Amino acid sequence: MSHAVPAGSDRPGWVQRTDRDDTQPLLDVRDLHVTFRSNGRDVPAVQGASLTVYPGQTVAVVGESGSGKSTSAMAVMGLLPGTGRVTSGQILFEGKDIARAGQREMMALRGKSIGLVPQDPMSNLNPVWTIGYQVREALIANGVASGAAAKRRAAELLEEAGLADAERRTKQYPHEFSGGMRQRTLIAIGLAARPRLLIADEPTSALDVTVQRQILDHLDGLTRELGTAVLLITHDLGLAAERAEHIVVMYKGRVAESGPALEVLQDPQHPYTKRLVQAAPSLSSRRITSAVRSEVLERAERAAEEAHARVEAADGVHAPVADTGHDVIRVENLTKVFTLRGSGVRGEQLKAVDDVSFSVRRGTTMAIVGESGSGKSTVAQMVLNLLPITSGRVLFDGVDLTKLDKRQRFDFRRRVQPIFQNPYGSLDPTYSIYRSIEEPLRVHKVGDAKSREARVRDLLDKVSLPTSTMRRFPNELSGGQRQRVAIARALALQPEVLVCDEAVSALDVLVQAQILTLLNDLQAQLGLSYLFITHDLGVVRQIADDVCVMQKGRLVEAATTDEVFANPRQAYTRQLLDAIPGGSIALGA
Amino acid sequence: MVWYVGRRLLQMVPVFFGATLLIYAMVFLLPGDPIRALFGERPPPPGVLEQIRAEYNLDKPFIVQYLLYVKGILTLDFGTAFTGRPVVELMANAFPVTIRLALIALAVEAVFGIGFGLIAGLRRGGFFDATVLIVSLIVIAIPIFVIGFVAQFVIGLKLELLPATVGQEESWRQLLLPGIVLGATSFAYVLRLTRNSVADNLSADHVRTATAKGLSRPRVVSVHVLRNSLIPVVTFLGTDLGALMAGAIVTEGIFNVNGVGGTLYQAVIRGQGTTVVSFVTVLVMVYLLASLLVDLLYAVLDPRIRYA
Numbered sequence: 001m002s003h004a005v006p007a008g009s010d011r012p013g014w015v016q017r018t019d020r021d022d023t024q025p026l027l028d029v030r031d032l033h034v035t036f037r038s039n040g041r042d043v044p045a046v047q048g049a050s051l052t053v054y055p056g057q058t059v060a061v062v063g064e065s066g067s068g069k070s071t072s073a074m075a076v077m078g079l080l081p082g083t084g085r086v087t088s089g090q091i092l093f094e095g096k097d098i099a100r101a102g103q104r105e106m107m108a109l110r111g112k113s114i115g116l117v118p119q120d121p122m123s124n125l126n127p128v129w130t131i132g133y134q135v136r137e138a139l140i141a142n143g144v145a146s147g148a149a150a151k152r153r154a155a156e157l158l159e160e161a162g163l164a165d166a167e168r169r170t171k172q173y174p175h176e177f178s179g180g181m182r183q184r185t186l187i188a189i190g191l192a193a194r195p196r197l198l199i200a201d202e203p204t205s206a207l208d209v210t211v212q213r214q215i216l217d218h219l220d221g222l223t224r225e226l227g228t229a230v231l232l233i234t235h236d237l238g239l240a241a242e243r244a245e246h247i248v249v250m251y252k253g254r255v256a257e258s259g260p261a262l263e264v265l266q267d268p269q270h271p272y273t274k275r276l277v278q279a280a281p282s283l284s285s286r287r288i289t290s291a292v293r294s295e296v297l298e299r300a301e302r303a304a305e306e307a308h309a310r311v312e313a314a315d316g317v318h319a320p321v322a323d324t325g326h327d328v329i330r331v332e333n334l335t336k337v338f339t340l341r342g343s344g345v346r347g348e349q350l351k352a353v354d355d356v357s358f359s360v361r362r363g364t365t366m367a368i369v370g371e372s373g374s375g376k377s378t379v380a381q382m383v384l385n386l387l388p389i390t391s392g393r394v395l396f397d398g399v400d401l402t403k404l405d406k407r408q409r410f411d412f413r414r415r416v417q418p419i420f421q422n423p424y425g426s427l428d429p430t431y432s433i434y435r436s437i438e439e440p441l442r443v444h445k446v447g448d449a450k451s452r453e454a455r456v457r458d459l460l461d462k463v464s465l466p467t468s469t470m471r472r473f474p475n476e477l478s479g480g481q482r483q484r485v486a487i488a489r490a491l492a493l494q495p496e497v498l499v500c501d502e503a504v505s506a507l508d509v510l511v512q513a514q515i516l517t518l519l520n521d522l523q524a525q526l527g528l529s530y531l532f533i534t535h536d537l538g539v540v541r542q543i544a545d546d547v548c549v550m551q552k553g554r555l556v557e558a559a560t561t562d563e564v565f566a567n568p569r570q571a572y573t574r575q576l577l578d579a580i581p582g583g584s585i586a587l588g589a
Numbered sequence: 590m591v592w593y594v595g596r597r598l599l600q601m602v603p604v605f606f607g608a609t610l611l612i613y614a615m616v617f618l619l620p621g622d623p624i625r626a627l628f629g630e631r632p633p634p635p636g637v638l639e640q641i642r643a644e645y646n647l648d649k650p651f652i653v654q655y656l657l658y659v660k661g662i663l664t665l666d667f668g669t670a671f672t673g674r675p676v677v678e679l680m681a682n683a684f685p686v687t688i689r690l691a692l693i694a695l696a697v698e699a700v701f702g703i704g705f706g707l708i709a710g711l712r713r714g715g716f717f718d719a720t721v722l723i724v725s726l727i728v729i730a731i732p733i734f735v736i737g738f739v740a741q742f743v744i745g746l747k748l749e750l751l752p753a754t755v756g757q758e759e760s761w762r763q764l765l766l767p768g769i770v771l772g773a774t775s776f777a778y779v780l781r782l783t784r785n786s787v788a789d790n791l792s793a794d795h796v797r798t799a800t801a802k803g804l805s806r807p808r809v810v811s812v813h814v815l816r817n818s819l820i821p822v823v824t825f826l827g828t829d830l831g832a833l834m835a836g837a838i839v840t841e842g843i844f845n846v847n848g849v850g851g852t853l854y855q856a857v858i859r860g861q862g863t864t865v866v867s868f869v870t871v872l873v874m875v876y877l878l879a880s881l882l883v884d885l886l887y888a889v890l891d892p893r894i895r896y897a
Contacts, residue, residue: 107803109803111803116798125795128892129812189802
């Protein structure tokens with residue numbers, strides 16, 4: 001990769017410290033066990049975790065959801081949710097065991113000695129109090145300042161956390177802030193009383209990559225300046241390797257591996273870590289391939305012909321076809337203007353998508369990348385014919401979508417299917433998996449009950465789910481399994497195009513890698529074309545043939561994936577690439 | 590903000606005309622002849638019937654009657670009841686006592702409902718929570734006249750803690766028991782609403798963050814849980830004020846209170862159109878004002894809500 005720089009060179013003061021036996025650890029967690037009580041049974045969440053943080057050191061705890069990484073961190077603060085409790089083990093903070101400390105003792109430590117930067121900036125500030133009030137509160141509670149001094153100090157802290165015009169901003173409410181600004185506020189609160197240890201629980205996972213980078217850089221600088229030790233909880237191995245000196249990999253409540261960051265990354269010992277390193281999208285540099293591309297393309301052409309034959313057999317007429325060659329979808333000068341409600345009689349106009357043109361070649365994957373608000377999802381909705389187009393046009397197989405009559409639109413739905421981001425939300429919780437997958441078949445009156453059941457079995461097989469899944473309900477499945485069901489449902493009608501809107505963003509890295517491989521295999525088998533909407537360039541690298549980069553509604557760069565990664569022409573694209581966490585770290589293997 | 594309040598007040602104008610017209614029409618369509626009923630069994634002397642009809646404009650077509658009535662209201666003349674007393678006088682008698690009764694009920698709901706609800710929410714799943722939930726369920730399930738009579742008998746007559754009925758002087762002390770009875774059902778609702786709201790807010794991310802700042806538990810609860818939890822409760826209390834004013838008929842009957850409910854009930858029975866329409870119109874207005882107040886209070890509690 002052209003943007004790669006020697007490992008660690010962008011971090012001044014990077015010292016690899018492996019042997020710190022000479023100093024007393026700030027935090028020493030020994031053989032920690034945490035259980036939750038559920039339905040009268042004890043369910044273990046952490047089973048013997050140990051980790052050590054030295055003063056001023058940054059230690060990252062990496063793992064997927066459910067690995068116990070957040071639970072361990074919350075146990076350190078005495079903030080286990082619900083029925084959670086520490087059953088055995090020690091949490092030594094400055095040599096003193098606080099695993100079973102009382103509320104009063106913990107209250108004295110919280111804020112003053114151990115600060116917290118929580119995960120989701122949207123839900124972690126109280127919506128009914130001003131920003132200034134919430135920062136001030138931390139100062140007053142820990143006896144740092146009070147009265148007018150606290151007011152002044154709050155503004156200083158916000159300024160220090162990188163919030164411009166802080167004094168005026170203290171009078172604003174959280175809903176008037178963007179996600180990045182809120183996270184800066186939370187950092188200011190976490191560091192308000194100058195704690196010796198800062199627990200940062202996925203501090204940036206809810207933010208756009210470029211914002212993420214700014215915030216992490218800032219946090220890095222601040223904690224180094226103040227000499228604060230950081231316990232960084234993250235699911236992103238690349239991010240951990242880039243930010244921490246020491247990495248602890250957790251898996252199913254246990255520590256799978258721990259050691260100096262680069263060592264863990266470049267020479268992983270535990271099989272789980274190995275898989276994690278392989279799957280990390282931010283680190284991988286290659287498109288997943290499972291078949292010869294030309295064969296895939298050929299298969300796609302054949303699938304298209306079959307579809308045509310089917311339509312003609314059904315309609316008896318040939319739809320007017322503009323010659324679009326190998327392009328299954330062609331988008332021309334697409335524009336979408338939303339009229340915002342509120343001030344003024346006519347309302348404000350928002351150009352969400354501004355003159356966007358691209359095309360998707362049959363049998364290939366086109367990715368649209370951009371940050372939130374870039375208009376990429378709006379494009380997807382217009383391609384899916386779910387949102388009226390303001391101007392421009394979308395051609396599917398040479399036919400203008402706006403010119404479709406009711407019958408043709410029904411047919412279009414059959415040939416282009418969506419997969420959405422949230423597998424928790426896109427499946428009806430009251431439908432069995434069988435019913436969810438069968439529904440599109442029933443709606444389109446495909447086959448009889450018996451042949452439909454056979455088809456559902458076949459589809460489940462295609463997405464590598466056991467047939468027994470049919471009788472189950474969405475709440476009984478994991479996120480990855482649900483997304484497989486969503487894919488099976490999308491494939492039910494043998495579509496030619498799948499529009500995946502952030503289809504893997506809500507999944508853990510390993511599951512994400514599995515789903516991407518599955519999508520890739522299906523593309524090869526069935527000759528599918530994908531329009532892939534994502535904010536994650538790592539994912540793009542793994543699945544896409546072509547990339548469109550969108551920024552504020554405009555298409556800023558479009559090229560093949562290799563070109564974009566090797567030779568980004570726009571400053572914005574380069575910024576996005578640089579923001580991939582761990583992108584600069586060379587892998588040993 | 591001013592523009593918003595102005596617009597809301599302006600919206601009341603069509604509601605006022607719609608409500609009065611509707612109520613007027615309904616009273617007009619009631620079966621029976623109220624004038625003839627005034628004379629009981631004996632037939633009225635000839636000519637008298639017509640004379641009374643003309644006096645009360647009952648001989649004119651419906652829409653003319655209505656317009657004459659509205660004209661009267663706009664000059665603050667609510668007309669005269671069949672008893673010869675002006676309707677305004679009836680209102681002046683009935684409303685103050687009912688307003689006092691409603692305020693007592695509202696205070697009971699707010700203080701005890703929110704108080705118990707908060708404790709139950711903080712100790713969800715505990716003994717207090719379970720007890721309070723069962724008691725509130727029982728209160729909701731029992732009809733108000735049962736609660737009323739039982740309270741009157743036990744507290745008023747047997748234990749003699751409070752006056753069992755309301756006399757001529759209508760003192761606050763006399764109104765206390767009926768006020769509590771009137772507020773009982775809503776108290777149970779407020780309690781449950783507060784309890785659930787507190788329990789939900791307690792597990793909110795921002796509450797955990799507040800604890801992580803090093804705040805004490807009482808501070809976390811009062812500053813970060815209670816205010817957020819009160820938003821839905823205030824909405825309920827505000828709309829309930831209107832219901833308390835109009836819905837006190839049963840309670841007023843049991844405790845012999847000459848309030849809005851009793852007067853309205855009598856007027857409906859006797860077919861006294863002007864009285865019914867006047868009282869209901871005022872109640873509709875009270876309801877609208879109460880809901881406006883709630884919306885304004887809502888914006889105070891929740892800064893995300895801004896009216897423009």
